[in-house]
Amino acid sequence: MSKAFVKEDAEAEEDNDQSPDTAVPGGKNYITPYGAKLLRNELKKLLDEDRPEVVRTVSWAASNGDRSENGDYIYGKRRLREIDKRIRFLTKRLEIAEEVDPLQQKGKTILFGATVTVLNENEKRKKYSIVGIDETDIAKGKISWLSPVGKALLQKKEGEIVTIKTPKGEEDFEILKVSYEEIS
Numbered sequence: 001m002s003k004a005f006v007k008e009d010a011e012a013e014e015d016n017d018q019s020p021d022t023a024v025p026g027g028k029n030y031i032t033p034y035g036a037k038l039l040r041n042e043l044k045k046l047l048d049e050d051r052p053e054v055v056r057t058v059s060w061a062a063s064n065g066d067r068s069e070n071g072d073y074i075y076g077k078r079r080l081r082e083i084d085k086r087i088r089f090l091t092k093r094l095e096i097a098e099e100v101d102p103l104q105q106k107g108k109t110i111l112f113g114a115t116v117t118v119l120n121e122n123e124k125r126k127k128y129s130i131v132g133i134d135e136t137d138i139a140k141g142k143i144s145w146l147s148p149v150g151k152a153l154l155q156k157k158e159g160e161i162v163t164i165k166t167p168k169g170e171e172d173f174e175i176l177k178v179s180y181e182e183i184s
Contacts, residue, residue: 029096030112030145034184035135036099043090046083054080093134102129105180108158112145115181116153118162118173125176129183130154142183 031039054076061073102113110116115129126141130153133144143150152164153175162173 028098029093029132029134030100031097031132031134032113032183033099033101034182035132036094036097039090039094039097039134043087043094046087046090051080051083051087054083097132102180102183108178110153110156110175110178112154113180113183114153115179115183116175117177118153119176121172126173128153131183 058073058076058080061067061070061076064070064073067073100112102115105111105113110130112130112132115127117125117127119125128149129140129142130145130150131142133146136142136144136147145151145154148166149164152162153173156162156175158175158178160175162175163170164173165171
């Protein structure tokens with residue numbers, strides 16, 4: 001295979017990367033301070049620990065001679081590309097990040113960073129925190145402001161009934177409480 005085809009394939013693969021600024025309306029990446037800290041910590045670990053370790057492994061494997069059948073070299077180069085891709089992604093995400101501290105928000109209107117307690121049709125209470133897309137964790141009740149539930153809740157107030165489209169169909173939620181607290 002010609003090297004020209006290899007280069008084109010690599011460029012095509014890079015072009016398929018999801019651009020961080022296209023995933024959010026207006027190129028804004030709203031994020032809580034805790035979420036931004038997590039992204040910065042991941043980036044720091046990749047730059048200071050993971051990447052240098054893989055570079056050492058690749059250098060060692062390259063010094064062993066024939067690279068065409070050298071598993072350490074081949075895997076190391078692949079891992080290095082993955083790390084570099086993640087570094088680029090995190091860097092771009094942090095560049096467009098707009099930190100919103102929930103502790104600076106007030107009122108009973110649901111905005112980014114709100115923690116909301118709702119009551120569903122089955123009289124079951126659920127608690128959601130409206131967070132950025134990079135910090136979504138359904139198991140912990142952290143939902144993205146761009147998710148169907150997040151979008152439906154935004155700009156609503158305590159006491160309102162909200163109809164949300166779920167995989168099970170439409171479901172009504174009564175908003176019981178809106179608070180702004182530290183999200184971690």
